Amino acid sequence: MKSWNRFKNSYLFYSFKRDPVAIFSFSALSVLVIISILAPVVAPYNTYDMATIDIMDAETPPAWMEGGSESFILGTDIQGRDLLSTMIYGLRVSLLIGVGAVLLQAVVGILVGLLSGYLGGKLDAFLMRIADIQFSIPYLIVAIFTSAIFKLAFGVGRYAELAVPLLIIIIGMSEWPKYARTVRASVLGEKNKEYVEAARVIGINRWQIMYRHVLPNTLTPVLVISTIQVAEAVMSEAALSFLGLGMPITKPSLGALIRAGFEYIFSGSWWITFFPGVLLAFLILVILLLGDWLRDVFNPKLYKG
Amino acid sequence: MFAFIVRRIIQAIIVMLVISLVGFSIQHQIGDPIRDLVGERVTPAEREAIRDQLGLNDPFYVQYVRFVKNACKGDLGLSFFYKKPALEVIAAKAPATIELVIVTALILIVISIPAGIYSAIYPKSWFSRIVMAFSTIGVAIPVFLTAIALIYLFGVELNWLPSYGRGETVNLWGWESGFFTWDGLKHLVLPSVSLSSIMLPLFIRLVRAEMMEVLETEYIKFAWAKGLHRERVWYIHAFKNTLLPVITVFGVQLGILFAFTILTETVFQWQGMGFMFLEAVERSDTSLLVAYLVVVGVIFVVVNTIVDIVYGFVNPMVRIAGTK
Numbered sequence: 001m002k003s004w005n006r007f008k009n010s011y012l013f014y015s016f017k018r019d020p021v022a023i024f025s026f027s028a029l030s031v032l033v034i035i036s037i038l039a040p041v042v043a044p045y046n047t048y049d050m051a052t053i054d055i056m057d058a059e060t061p062p063a064w065m066e067g068g069s070e071s072f073i074l075g076t077d078i079q080g081r082d083l084l085s086t087m088i089y090g091l092r093v094s095l096l097i098g099v100g101a102v103l104l105q106a107v108v109g110i111l112v113g114l115l116s117g118y119l120g121g122k123l124d125a126f127l128m129r130i131a132d133i134q135f136s137i138p139y140l141i142v143a144i145f146t147s148a149i150f151k152l153a154f155g156v157g158r159y160a161e162l163a164v165p166l167l168i169i170i171i172g173m174s175e176w177p178k179y180a181r182t183v184r185a186s187v188l189g190e191k192n193k194e195y196v197e198a199a200r201v202i203g204i205n206r207w208q209i210m211y212r213h214v215l216p217n218t219l220t221p222v223l224v225i226s227t228i229q230v231a232e233a234v235m236s237e238a239a240l241s242f243l244g245l246g247m248p249i250t251k252p253s254l255g256a257l258i259r260a261g262f263e264y265i266f267s268g269s270w271w272i273t274f275f276p277g278v279l280l281a282f283l284i285l286v287i288l289l290l291g292d293w294l295r296d297v298f299n300p301k302l303y304k305g
Numbered sequence: 306m307f308a309f310i311v312r313r314i315i316q317a318i319i320v321m322l323v324i325s326l327v328g329f330s331i332q333h334q335i336g337d338p339i340r341d342l343v344g345e346r347v348t349p350a351e352r353e354a355i356r357d358q359l360g361l362n363d364p365f366y367v368q369y370v371r372f373v374k375n376a377c378k379g380d381l382g383l384s385f386f387y388k389k390p391a392l393e394v395i396a397a398k399a400p401a402t403i404e405l406v407i408v409t410a411l412i413l414i415v416i417s418i419p420a421g422i423y424s425a426i427y428p429k430s431w432f433s434r435i436v437m438a439f440s441t442i443g444v445a446i447p448v449f450l451t452a453i454a455l456i457y458l459f460g461v462e463l464n465w466l467p468s469y470g471r472g473e474t475v476n477l478w479g480w481e482s483g484f485f486t487w488d489g490l491k492h493l494v495l496p497s498v499s500l501s502s503i504m505l506p507l508f509i510r511l512v513r514a515e516m517m518e519v520l521e522t523e524y525i526k527f528a529w530a531k532g533l534h535r536e537r538v539w540y541i542h543a544f545k546n547t548l549l550p551v552i553t554v555f556g557v558q559l560g561i562l563f564a565f566t567i568l569t570e571t572v573f574q575w576q577g578m579g580f581m582f583l584e585a586v587e588r589s590d591t592s593l594l595v596a597y598l599v600v601v602g603v604i605f606v607v608v609n610t611i612v613d614i615v616y617g618f619v620n621p622m623v624r625i626a627g628t629k
Contacts, residue, residue, distance in 0.1 A: 133320050136609045137602075141564040145598060149587045151593070152335050235447055239568055242449050243583060258449065262572070265457050273457075277450045285445035 018285035025289040036092040043085035093253040098234035104172030109179020117187030131177035143175040147245040160248035186218040324602035328595040381591035391596035402577035408497040421512025440506030452499035452572040469574040515547040
């Protein structure tokens with residue numbers, strides 16, 4: 001109750017209430033997240049269950065069009081799965097990979113940034129050089145290469161089985177330098193402040209100072225970039241899946257659905273591509289808007305990355 | 306300045322060594338050069354003999370040194386599928402990608418600079434508002450969706466423009482060019498428009514932000530006070546100073562544009578390097594994959610090093626930053 005009151009009186013909540021874009025994007029994102037978590041309950045069909053799929057239903061147009069069926073509101077895809085349900089499960093996969101990849105980037109990046117900022121010296125030079133090198137190559141290239149290599153190394157079947165954890169690792173490892181740099185910069189700003197000095201004087205050891213005192217003060221920029229990073233991770237996953245280096249069609253993410261539908265737009269089945277595409281763009285847009293707002297609230301001067 | 310250049314070049318060499326090490330380990334672990342050479346129908350004893358002959362039983366570092374030596378001579382191994390040197394295959398595909406990037410860059414410049422300037426000068430006009438709204442939404446739409454939408458609209462529904470392949474090309478001194486035939490140009494439209502759509506929002510915003518900042522400075526106020534004509538103030542005095550940061554960002558983004566060609570080329574079946582790379586993955590053509598990795602690595606390292614050195618000339622602070 002006390003922390004709720006504190007939140008209610010905070011500047012964050014105040015500016016949230018006054019910004020219609022923030023309210024809209026936050027509520028839209030919440031709805032999407034809730035739908036994806038409750039996918040087995042919300043979705044009309046369980047698309048992972050082979051028994052419910054009938055190939056005869058393939059390429060049924062949406063319900064309001066000629067030849068559409070009441071039981072499939074948005075139509076079906078090429079394998080006869082209900083498109084709406086497939087999209088809900090796809091949203092779930094996309095969000096899972098996006099959030100998972102960002103958590104991994106954050107853990108690795110924060111650790112590296114904290115160590116190299118606080119300890120400094122040779123370790124700092126070494127870690128930052130690695131970050132520089134990786135930073136100079138676009139993350140999408142890194143992700144595409146790693147997934148291609150993993151696909152060759154594991155073989156197609158095994159890669160499809162392990163796709164979710166592998167994609168989290170691939171996307172996570174291709175973007176950690178952004179976190180490392182951000183955290184290092186704010187650690188350098190914090191580490192000579194008086195409270196750190198004071199903690200050192202009363203004899204707290206350096207690891208404890210690092211985790212208990214410096215780390216919490218560096219988390220604001222981390223929060224800000226995290227939102228935008230989720231959007232980027234979702235986009236990377238969609239790109240990889242679209243290239244055939246991501247999720248298999250049996251467990252499609254939104255990107256994999258678009259890839260599967262793309263071949264059929266020439267024969268006029270536009271809905272298989274259109275609806276997942278709109279959902280994907282909407283999801284990314286909403287996260288980006290929320291991220292923009294957060295950045296403006298916390299630090300209007302922060303570099304727009 | 307000299308020390309800065311040397312330091313930068315040493316760093317570039319180290320990066321290249323790391324990339325080649327990664328490439329070599331992939332080839333060492335996943336690739337099977339014997340299969341690449343003779344196919345599947347050879348007895349194990351003969352395979353072993355060939356392995357010995359080619360030095361594939363040597364220690365890892367000996368083989369790595371040989372790999373780097375060969376790479377410096379331009380020999381990156383044979384492509385299993387094409388039965389040709391991998392570098393030759395890549396060189397044959399490069400013109401398609403380069404032409405795509407050139408046209409995209411032109412579109413970017415021609416649209417983003419006027420749109421950015423206009424929306425900086427008249428921030429409240431309806432046109433600027435539309436441009437800004439478009440660039441907010443544009444960031445959220447993945448490039449392959451734009452590409453598919455364009456194909457559906459112009460290729461399938463209206464049937465105005467071709468939606469896959471390069472069309473008719475002309476061979477100019479070994480360079481397959483689509484610039485000189487009407488058909489080739491028509492094939493370039495959709496891929497380059499969709500490729501430019503990812504960068505366009507960023508550039509419009511960048512030009513606009515820089516221009517707005519410059520318009521607030523003292524020397525522009527002085528130019529107004531002198532009573533200069535407004536076109537002169539905008540296009541000569543203000544615009545010149547927005548160019549430097551724009552050019553810098555443009556140099557860096559050009560590299561990223563290459564990354565996105567992989568996506569665009571897949572959608573349009575554009576016979577460039579990116580399309581070739583994905584085919585190599587599908588065919589498990591390891592040496593071609595590694596060769597592509599090394600080539601892309603060289604492109605990035607060279608571009609980055611040049612941009613850094615040029616920047617070092619322009620901005621002395623960069624030179625000092627790394628030294629301590």
